[in-house]
Amino acid sequence: MATAAIVVIGREILTGKFADENGPYLTQRLRALGIDLRRLAIIDDDVDAIAEEVARSAQHDHVFTTGGVGPTHDDVTFEGVAQAFGMSLRLDPDLRALLAKHGLVDEANLRMATVPDGAELVRAGGASYPTIRVRNVYVLPGIPALVQQKFEALAPSLPGKTLHAARVYARDRESDVAGALAALDAAHPAVDIGSYPRWGEAEHRLIVTLESGDRAALEAAVAGVSGLVDVVRVDAG
Amino acid sequence: MATAAIVVIGREILTGKFADENGPYLTQRLRALGIDLRRLAIIDDDVDAIAEEVARSAQHDHVFTTGGVGPTHDDVTFEGVAQAFGMSLRLDPDLRALLAKHGLVDEANLRMATVPDGAELVRAGGASYPTIRVRNVYVLPGIPALVQQKFEALAPSLPGKTLHAARVYARDRESDVAGALAALDAAHPAVDIGSYPRWGEAEHRLIVTLESGDRAALEAAVAGVSGLVDVVRVDAG
Structure with missing residues (x-):
């Protein structure tokens, strides 16, 4: 890239x-x-x-x-x-x-x-x-x-490359899932996984962002995150 | 400072x-x-x-x-x-x-x-x-x-220092007054003078900003700028 x-x-x-x-x-x-x-x-x-x-x-x-x-x-x-x-x-x-x-x-x-x-x-x-x-x-x-x-x-x-992205909005406190997310990140090297605590939002306390040049790798990681956290919703991008 | x-x-x-x-x-x-x-x-x-x-x-x-x-x-x-x-x-x-x-x-x-x-x-x-x-x-x-x-x-x-500031809004094109502003800046070493062209504003095409820890020095420089450009207005801060 x-x-x-x-x-x-x-x-x-x-x-x-x-x-x-x-x-x-x-x-x-x-x-x-x-x-x-x-x-x-x-x-x-x-x-x-x-x-x-x-x-x-x-x-x-x-x-x-x-x-x-x-x-x-x-x-x-x-x-x-x-x-x-x-x-x-x-x-x-x-x-x-x-x-x-x-x-x-x-x-x-x-x-x-x-x-x-x-x-x-x-x-x-x-x-x-x-x-x-x-x-x-x-x-x-x-x-x-x-x-x-x-x-x-x-x-x-300017040469570029198409990126695929998703966001998982979750009810969890970041501190309760940080260890598991770190393991998941290590298991999906082709996917860039970020974790962002939110304050004062109605339903979610955590946004997990995922990005990859490889759509299949992204989907596998989204499935992994979704199995780990209490999902409010999953968005593309 | x-x-x-x-x-x-x-x-x-x-x-x-x-x-x-x-x-x-x-x-x-x-x-x-x-x-x-x-x-x-x-x-x-x-x-x-x-x-x-x-x-x-x-x-x-x-x-x-x-x-x-x-x-x-x-x-x-x-x-x-x-x-x-x-x-x-x-x-x-x-x-x-x-x-x-x-x-x-x-x-x-x-x-x-x-x-x-x-x-x-x-x-x-x-x-x-x-x-x-x-x-x-x-x-x-x-x-x-x-x-x-x-x-x-x-x-x-955190230790700080009070700054005095002013802005002169002018009708001039920056390129028409740049040389004179440079001379003015050199003549007022205690004042920080900046010049910012604007596009698409109703009345002014240039904002000259002035800042100094010394109020009298600031006022002298504002007078200098005002004598140089076609002033729309002068604001504090």
Whole structure:
């Protein structure tokens, strides 16, 4: 299964000025595409912090950064990505020409065209402005509407895998069945089994989630869980 | 200003099964307390991933982990914290006695009492079950209602600083004022100035946020921004 990491860059999120909309959006979309998200970091607009996080990109198939690519003094994502890979920055003539079409030609705006040496411009889905990719790192903007537009243009090119999932809602206290669930998890290595206690729900006190690329393996594990707990209901997904 | 990091531990968040409620809650509360959140990482229930993230704790005054402290096979936060600090695990007699009161005595449940050697039990705000602290790392549960209860009990003991804040809503395009804002930011070192373009809002296309521990410095910077942009309105906070 392909893996991914998300790096949300923005002091405005850490200070609670704006809620992060990009992380939850990309999380859901990656799951739907069958890509395993392994890590989501929200970090400051700081070159060293960005470089450190992006330098981990070799651990994943795809990395998506959001934010920090505008014209202002705190937009330092390209610097951070360049530092992560030991690249220098270069003024890209194609990006400069695109910005100039919109009248964006002063020094601050040229920051948006100053990208790591080694950046590729990905023109997917007929977008008028390309997405910048450096190795396996897609550098997305911060504005949620633009992130969504750009990600959807890229999505068809991202390899995924269909996952089958189920949820068992149960009346049991997690602590009463934890040992038995651990044994069941060990007995079903092809199925990812999670157990989540709930508080204050009407009927169930526990949700057991199951996921697998193999439908038969999933069904066998669901049968195993259902024999173990006091089932309220079983849902797909 | 005291700094903090949040480590949200939970595969269920990365797979999009549950939305993260703890990160946004703690983000807002830390801000209100005047503590500077520098990093929020959402990671897998994986001992190495937890250890790596927690090992960064010396960079911050306070670290809060959430999740991974229940009785099931994927609850490995205590192992991860112990590994981060090169500590071994020990069965804590006080925690064991507390769990036994609730009838939680089997092997799976004893995981909840098996904490890093060096853990302190923090009994704040009259909570019936203590919060586990290891050095500057508070190990919180994953269930949002419990996280909030425990954090609020701890909050009075966390040192903070009052921040003054303002927002200037402007009609300008960010790209038209970015250069001038950068100069203004440099001229007001005691004020943290951020600039956020908005799309699709009725009147404003830009929000300039300002924050400072010094009210007079803040007011001077707000006056500077107001002289620079086409102001729709100025808000406190």
